[in-house]
Amino acid sequence: MKYEAVIGLEIHSELKTNTKIFCGCATTFGAEQNTHVCPVCLGLPGVLPVINRRVVEFAIKAGLALNCTINKFSKFDRKNYYYPDLPKNFQTSQYDLPIAEHGYVDIETEEGKKRIRITRIHMEEDAGKLVHSGATIKDSAASNVDYNRTGVPLIEIVSEPDMRTPQEARAYMEKIKSILEYIDVSNCRMEEGNLRADLNVSLRPAGTDTLGTKAEMKNINSFKAVEDALTYEIERQEEVLEDGGHIVQETRTWDPARGITLSMRTKETAQDYRYMPEPDLVPIITTDEEIQSYKDGLPELPDARQARLEKDYGLSSYDAGIITSSRDMAEYFDAVIAEGADAKLAANWMMGDLSKNLNQEGKTIAESPVDAKRLGSMIRLIEKGTISSKIGKEVFKTMWESGDDPEKIIKDKGLVQITDTKELESVVDGVIAANPKPVADFKSGNKKAIGALVGQVMKATQGKANPQLVNQLLAKKLAE
Amino acid sequence: MKLYAKPAHELHEMLLKKEVSAAEITKDVLARMDETEDKVHAYITETREAAIQAAAAADEKLARGERIAYFEGIPGAIKDNICTKGIKTTCASRMLENFIPPYDATVMKHLAAENPVILGKLNMDEFAMGGSTENSAFHDTRNPWNTECVPGGSSGGSAASVAAGSAVWALGSDTGGSIRQPASFCGVVGMKPTYGRVSRYGLVAFASSLDQIGPVTRDVTDAAHLLQVIAGHDEYDSTSSASEVPDYAEALREDVKGLKIGVPKEYFVKGMDAEVEESVRAAIKKFESLGADVQEISLPHTEYAISVYYLIAPAEAATNLERYDGVSYGARVDGADVVEMMTKTRSEKFGEEVKRRILIGNYALSAGYYDAYYLKALKVRRLIKEDYDKAFRTVDVIVAPTAPTPAYKIGEMTNDPLKMYLQDVYTVPLNLAGLPGISLPCGYSQAKMPIGLQIIGKPLDEATVLRAAYTYEQSQTFCREMADMGVKA
Numbered sequence: 001m002k003y004e005a006v007i008g009l010e011i012h013s014e015l016k017t018n019t020k021i022f023c024g025c026a027t028t029f030g031a032e033q034n035t036h037v038c039p040v041c042l043g044l045p046g047v048l049p050v051i052n053r054r055v056v057e058f059a060i061k062a063g064l065a066l067n068c069t070i071n072k073f074s075k076f077d078r079k080n081y082y083y084p085d086l087p088k089n090f091q092t093s094q095y096d097l098p099i100a101e102h103g104y105v106d107i108e109t110e111e112g113k114k115r116i117r118i119t120r121i122h123m124e125e126d127a128g129k130l131v132h133s134g135a136t137i138k139d140s141a142a143s144n145v146d147y148n149r150t151g152v153p154l155i156e157i158v159s160e161p162d163m164r165t166p167q168e169a170r171a172y173m174e175k176i177k178s179i180l181e182y183i184d185v186s187n188c189r190m191e192e193g194n195l196r197a198d199l200n201v202s203l204r205p206a207g208t209d210t211l212g213t214k215a216e217m218k219n220i221n222s223f224k225a226v227e228d229a230l231t232y233e234i235e236r237q238e239e240v241l242e243d244g245g246h247i248v249q250e251t252r253t254w255d256p257a258r259g260i261t262l263s264m265r266t267k268e269t270a271q272d273y274r275y276m277p278e279p280d281l282v283p284i285i286t287t288d289e290e291i292q293s294y295k296d297g298l299p300e301l302p303d304a305r306q307a308r309l310e311k312d313y314g315l316s317s318y319d320a321g322i323i324t325s326s327r328d329m330a331e332y333f334d335a336v337i338a339e340g341a342d343a344k345l346a347a348n349w350m351m352g353d354l355s356k357n358l359n360q361e362g363k364t365i366a367e368s369p370v371d372a373k374r375l376g377s378m379i380r381l382i383e384k385g386t387i388s389s390k391i392g393k394e395v396f397k398t399m400w401e402s403g404d405d406p407e408k409i410i411k412d413k414g415l416v417q418i419t420d421t422k423e424l425e426s427v428v429d430g431v432i433a434a435n436p437k438p439v440a441d442f443k444s445g446n447k448k449a450i451g452a453l454v455g456q457v458m459k460a461t462q463g464k465a466n467p468q469l470v471n472q473l474l475a476k477k478l479a480e
Numbered sequence: 481m482k483l484y485a486k487p488a489h490e491l492h493e494m495l496l497k498k499e500v501s502a503a504e505i506t507k508d509v510l511a512r513m514d515e516t517e518d519k520v521h522a523y524i525t526e527t528r529e530a531a532i533q534a535a536a537a538a539d540e541k542l543a544r545g546e547r548i549a550y551f552e553g554i555p556g557a558i559k560d561n562i563c564t565k566g567i568k569t570t571c572a573s574r575m576l577e578n579f580i581p582p583y584d585a586t587v588m589k590h591l592a593a594e595n596p597v598i599l600g601k602l603n604m605d606e607f608a609m610g611g612s613t614e615n616s617a618f619h620d621t622r623n624p625w626n627t628e629c630v631p632g633g634s635s636g637g638s639a640a641s642v643a644a645g646s647a648v649w650a651l652g653s654d655t656g657g658s659i660r661q662p663a664s665f666c667g668v669v670g671m672k673p674t675y676g677r678v679s680r681y682g683l684v685a686f687a688s689s690l691d692q693i694g695p696v697t698r699d700v701t702d703a704a705h706l707l708q709v710i711a712g713h714d715e716y717d718s719t720s721s722a723s724e725v726p727d728y729a730e731a732l733r734e735d736v737k738g739l740k741i742g743v744p745k746e747y748f749v750k751g752m753d754a755e756v757e758e759s760v761r762a763a764i765k766k767f768e769s770l771g772a773d774v775q776e777i778s779l780p781h782t783e784y785a786i787s788v789y790y791l792i793a794p795a796e797a798a799t800n801l802e803r804y805d806g807v808s809y810g811a812r813v814d815g816a817d818v819v820e821m822m823t824k825t826r827s828e829k830f831g832e833e834v835k836r837r838i839l840i841g842n843y844a845l846s847a848g849y850y851d852a853y854y855l856k857a858l859k860v861r862r863l864i865k866e867d868y869d870k871a872f873r874t875v876d877v878i879v880a881p882t883a884p885t886p887a888y889k890i891g892e893m894t895n896d897p898l899k900m901y902l903q904d905v906y907t908v909p910l911n912l913a914g915l916p917g918i919s920l921p922c923g924y925s926q927a928k929m930p931i932g933l934q935i936i937g938k939p940l941d942e943a944t945v946l947r948a949a950y951t952y953e954q955s956q957t958f959c960r961e962m963a964d965m966g967v968k969a
Contacts, residue, residue, distance in 0.1 A: 039583045040716075043803050045576065045684040046563045046585060048717050078799050080845075082822055089802035145807070274845040276799055276854070279688035281718050 002206040003241065005234045006214075007169050008161035009226075010198040011176055012154050013186045014126065015058045020151035021125050022049030022092065027153070029192045033131070033146040041151035043087030048280050051076075055153040056099070056284055057294065058185040059123045062155055063100025064295050065183045066118050066176075072286050074099045076123075076278040081271060084145055085128040093156075095275040098122035099284065105179065106303060107171040108321065116172050117160040126152040155185075161200065161211070166230035170223050173197055174325070178302045182327040196221045201230055202247065203237045212237075213247040217254050217261060229254040233261050305330055313343030322351055328365045332372045339376025342383055349375060353396050370399045378406040386410065387417050390463055419466045421473070424457070427465070428473045431456045442478055450474055484512040484645035485962050487698035488554045489705065491648065495542060495553060502538035502553030505648075506531055506597050509555040513599065513646040516965060519627045521619050522641035524560050525568050526600040531555060534597045541595075549594040550705050556649035559638050560601040561608055562693065563682040564588055571684050572616035573606045575829040578810040585682020586717070587651065587693050587710040594709055599647055602637030606831045607801065608655055608686040610634050611903050613662075614894055615833045622890070623666060624963040625929055629887040632662030638696040639666035643963055649706055650696040655687050656789055657882075657907025659694045660919035664882035664932025667921045669703045669949075669959065670696045674940045675914035676721035678707075679714030685800040687793035688719075690911040699959045700920060700950045704728040707942060723940055731946040734954050737771035741948070742875035746782040747906060753885045759923025759931040760881045766955055767879070767948075777875060779867040782909065784860050789908040790901055791844045791857035798841030801834070836897065865913040872938045877948050880906050882919040882932035906934060916942045918949045921958035930958075 020027055023040035040047045063070050077095035103118035128147040134140035157176060163169045177195055180186040188195045202214035215237070217229050232254075237247055252261040300308070302324045309320040324330045329350070336346040354375065358368060378399070382392050387410060398409045410416055418424060431453055432439055441449035450471070457470045483491065483505050494500045510528060517523060538553030558564060561571045563581035565588070570576045584592070591598075605615040613621045613636025621636040623629040624644040631640040635652030639662035642650050652659040654672035663670025671694045678693045685691060695706035708728045714720045743764060748757065768774050806812040806825030813828050815821035830838070844853040871878060884903060893900040910917045915936055922933035933952070937945035953959050 039581075044563075044581065044583070045569070045571070045579065045803070045809075046561075046581070046682040048681050048719075050716060050718050080799055080802060082802065082805060082819075084805075084807050084818060087803060087808070089805060090799055272847045274799075274842060274847070274850075276795060276845055279719075279796055280685075 001242070003203040003238055004206040005164055005230075006161045006202050006204060006211060007163035007166075007230060008200040009159045009163070009169060009172060010200070011157045011159075011173060012196045012198075013062075013157065013176075013180055013188065014194045015055055015153040015155060015185055016187050017052055017054045017058065017153055019052055021052050021055050021123070021153035022151055025151065029189075031148055033144075034148065036148040037150075041087075042147055043150075049092060049278075051281060051284070052153065055123060056286075058153075059099045059121065059155050060286065060291065060294050061183050061298065062157070062180060062185050063103065063121050064291070065179050065298055065301060066100070066103040066105060066121065066157070068100035068103030068118060068121060070100050070286060070291050071097055072288070072291075073097065073283055074286070075283040076281045077275045078278050079124075080274045080276070083127070084143065085130050085150070087128065087147060087150055091124060091127065092278055092281070093124035094122035105172065105175045107168060107175050109168055109171065114162075114168065116162045116168070119158045119160050121155055121157050124154050124156060126150065126154050161202075166227040166234070169199065169230055170227045173226055174223060175302070178325055178327075182301055183298055184327075190221050190223075193221060197226060199226065199230055199233075201233050201237070203234065203241060213249050215247060215249070215261070216251045218251060220254060225254060225256055228256070228259065229261060232259060236261065299327070302330075309333075309343070313337075315343060315347055319344075319347045319351065323347055326365070332365050332368075335372030336376040336379065339373060339380060341376040341379035345379050345382065346376070349379060349396075353393060357400055369401075369403055370396065374399055374406060381406055381410070385417060385419060385466065387415055388463070388467060390467075391415050391417065415464060417466050418461055418464045419469060421469065424461075424465055424469055424473055427457055427460050428470065428477055431460060432474075432477055439478065450478070482512070482645070483508040484648070486648070488551060488556075488648050488702045489699075491554050492548075492550055492552075495538075495548065498542070502535040502542070502597070503532070505553065506535035506555050509599065509646065509648065512644070516624065516644040516646050519622060519965065520624055520640050520644045520646065521621050522602055522631075522637040522644065522646055523557070523600045524570055524572060524603050524618060524637070527567060527598055528600075531597045531599050534595065538595060538597070551591070551594040551596040551649065551709065553595070553597060554648050555597040555599050556651075557599045557602050557638070557641055557647040558588070559604055559635050559650070559652045561604060561653055561684040561686075562587065562651060563684065564598075564601065567601065569601065569684070570618075571607050572604045572618055573830065573834070574617045575804045575811045575825075576684075576809055577617075581682075583682065585693075586679035586714045588682065590710050590712070602635070602641060602647075602650060604637055605634035605658075606834050607684070607797070608634040608653055608658055608691075609797070609833050609837050611657070611661060611900050612888075612890075612893065613637065614890065615831055617831050620890060623887045623929075624965050625667060626887070626927070627965075628889055629929065630665065630890055632665035632883070632887060634658040635662050635670070635696060639663050639668055639670060642666070642668045642696050642698060644965060645962060648698065649702055651693055651706075651710070652696045653683055653686075653691060653693050654907075654911065655690045655692075656793060656904045656911050659696060660907050660917060660932070660934060661883050661903070663696055663919040664921075664934075665887035665930065667930030667932075667958070667961065667963070668696060668698060669700055669918065669920045670694065671703050671707060671918040671942075671945075672910060672916065673707060673711065673942060674721070674916045675911070676719050677725075677916070677940065677942065678710050679712070679717040679720050681714055681716040685796075687796040688800065689796060690789075690793055692911075700918070700946060700953045701732055703918065704732055704946045704950075721940065726943050728943060728946055731943040732950045733947065734951045736767060736948055736951045739767075739772045739877065739944075739948060740875040741767055741772045741774045742777035742871050742878040743774060744779045744782065744871075744878060744880060745776050746779050747880045752881075755923075755925040756881050756883070756885060756931055760879070760933055763922040763933045763952060764879060766952060770951060770955060772948075775875060777871045777878065779864075779871060779909070781860065781864045781867050782905075785864055785909045785912060786901060786905055788857045788860045788864065788912060789904065790840065791853050792861065792912070794837040794841030795844045795854050796841070798838045798845065801830075801838060804829070833897070861912050864909055868909075868913045868915060876938070876944055878936040880934045880936065882906060882934040886925045886927070886929035886931055910936055914939060916940075916945050918945050920949050920953055921961075922952075922956075923958065
């Protein structure tokens with residue numbers, strides 16, 4: 001029996017507002033425990049929430065960037081459940097009137113572009129963090145609660161179950177991350193928990209359209225884990241069904257160390273959240289004018305940007321995709337081009353040496369010691385022939401370490417390319433004289449032997465000889 | 481007349497004229513507290529030291545010739561569900577037995593500008609749930625007019641202390657009548673403002689869409705001034721009104737000529753308490769003699785108000801009280817795991833009535849029942865409000881009894897919660913509709929137990945309510961009478 005996987009994602013993204021959703025506490029990550037708290041986000045007796053308007057603005061922008069309809073009348077609801085990281089034992093969230101609905105994103109798959117529909121986007125508050133005394137909750141005698149994170153604003157983006165493979169799920173999440181960064185509503189730093197996903201997956205016989213029983217995996221916080229967890233879970237469910245068993249509707253955890261999903265304790269009945277309209281907050285009313293103003297303020301989004309790079313600069317779809325995968329990278333590219341550099345060279349250098357060095361040092365492009373201006377200048381110098389691209393690698397390395405301008409580095413190190421024919425001729429003569437065997441090989445028909453001679457010329461000139469000119473001169477001399 | 485028996489405005493005049501010092505006033509009220517507390521038990525926490533210091537500070541200001549505020553140096557007390565920074569705030573519950581808030585309610589900040597003398601925190605029904613203060617986890621409060629009777633609730637301590645003279649003024653809270661009904665039972669003045677007129681920030685929530693803080697005082701003049709201090713927009717309360725606060729003192733004039741007063745026909749039914757009916761009808765006649773234009777009105781959805789209230793209030797309360805789980809606030813019963821800890825803590829630290837209402841509330845919100853109960857109640861709430869909207873197109877204020885009976889005996893209603901709920905019939909509609917209402921004394925039963933008259937106004941029209949109340953009050957002597965309590969004055 002061939003099964004089809006049906007996958008839906010609920011993505012939680014922290015919004016990068018300065019303060020929390022219902023109070024004035026700071027939202028910055030990594031503060032000392034329980035220092036970004038106040039009576040309101042601690043849920044003390046008698047406190048009341050006050051909506052941070054910036055949260056609404058960011059949520060609407062996310063809705064617009066994800067092609068949703070904005071609900072002009074929206075409200076908050078209490079989602080009731082008990083857990084020690086939730087001080088009020090209810091989460092102020094949105095139930096039946098979320099801020100945005102019915103959107104979509106397009107992702108690239110092996111079969112081409114695919115549209116993943118978004119059911120809804122809603123605002124809610126984050127919970128605190130439990131710090132267990134032992135390594136895991138099971139090994140702990142006690143737990144402490146750090147409330148810094150309670151009240152940090154989140155948006156939850158719920159997809160339709162439109163994905164069919166773990167790769168599609170990953171691509172979808174990467175796209176969402178990219179768009180949220182582009183519109184500057186989230187830092188999307190997954191290692192800080194800014195972006196997390198709940199994965200829902202079920203199987204059904206291929207060709208049918210009734211949904212099977214789904215399993216849920218919560219709080220997945222890396223792209224790799226999304227792919228790995230889904231891959232494993234699909235296999236697991238397939239095995240169960242092939243053996244004639246049933247899938248239990250349950251929440252499972254992903255154990256990355258062992259590469260398996262594990263059942264969490266199943267409840268007999270589904271959790272009843274007893275949603276109730278939040279009486280302490282008034283409804284959110286948004287006008288058409290406000291929506292239009294937010295729409296007008298959106299930057300060029302990744303898909304549009306990618307299309308433009310392909311069209312205007314002839315970049316390949318692959319290259320344009322990488323360059324536009326983050327807003328910082330796309331803007332860096334624009335700045336490099338603004339220096340007059342060639343688009344394809346710019347793309348190559350960015351995807352090559354620049355990315356390699358950034359990854360090695362764990363830096364983001366915004367933290368690059370080589371700024372776009374300098375890279376652009378360097379590429380111009382290569383285009384002009386002042387240096388070869390091989391020398392360019394050395395210049396790049398020095399720029400990275402020293403922060404100097406490429407012109408200064410070239411001057412200081414004397415790296416200007418040798419293009420003087422007379423100067424090169426004498427070197428070429430010397431190399432031919434000193435290397436009879438490759439010369440003989442070449443003359444007897446092994447054209448590849450010229451490579452060794454080119455190498456010798458480059459060595460003799462400390463790599464500064466213009467390679468094309470060297471090839472020309474050697475060819476001419478050997479033909480004599 | 482002793483100092484403890486005078487209203488704040490008279491004491492203020494005496495301070496200005498240097499006829500008496502703030503220290504003397506506080507000393508006198510504290511002495512009265514000593515005399516009455518072992519019978520009345522209005523207080524949970526006393527803050528005598530701070531009170532004496534505050535009185536001394538007021539006297540120093542007076543000595544320097546500085547201006548003092550209306551309530552400066554005048555002793556009052558606060559219902560124990562209003563957060564007072566550094567002072568235990570228990571809500572009369574074992575769950576918050578040792579809770580000391582690290583912050584002040586907004587109304588306390590407003591009050592602080594007046595430099596009053598705060599004597600302590602007052603007893604109440606646990607988490608404001610009840611109509612007799614018998615649901616306090618600590619002790620009963622007794623009615624100063626007859627200490628075998630209840631003072632009403634949930635602001636029983638507020639009304640009893642003002643009636644006994646162990647506070648000159650008090651703050652209470654009103655969700656379904658919890659200021660007005662005890663005021664009626666204890667023969668004092670109690671007012672619930674329009675929903676949103678006074679900030680709820682710092683009021684430990686019972687039912688978020690119904691709760692309001694309000695004044696409990698000796699007379700209407702004090703109520704107007706105390707309301708003036710605590711009213712106003714609060715940026716910490718999203719439900720607080722941004723509407724400007726008028727000068728309530730201007731409302732204190734005797735003038736009801738041409739005032740259109742509505743009398744709801746649904747409120748005067750066969751079988752109602754004869755003494756209550758007699759006193760209230762006499763008050764209505766008095767209004768007529770003073771020039772008011774009294775007309776019958778209809779509030780057809782009156783019969784649903786209790787049911788609607790007892791679905792909405794418990795539902796909101798159930799969610800508001802979820803935070804009390806043994807993790808914080810000091811009250812914890814250990815269990816094998818966190819679920820057991822939470823379950824045991826809530827079972828043991830909450831009283832019966834609180835648990836009853838949480839169960840009702842969760843039932844009304846639960847899957848499969850939400851539409852039939854909670855949602856339906858919200859819809860009928862709208863109809864109740866529309867009854868008032870319609871009535872207020874033809875009348876300016878509405879008068880009614882405050883409570884269906886005078887104060888009953890301790891223990892009389894505790895076996896029949898439903899019977900106790902039905903006591904709220906005249907008061908809950910205002911909370912549902914968000915309207916302002918005042919209760920003031922309008923007579924006595926044969927047993928010399930006070931009976932209260934309720935005056936209800938349009939949203940944010942406290943001024944007209946106060947004017948009608950003041951005019952009526954000035955035409956009789958009920959407000960000037962205090963329970964003698966059999967205590968040597």
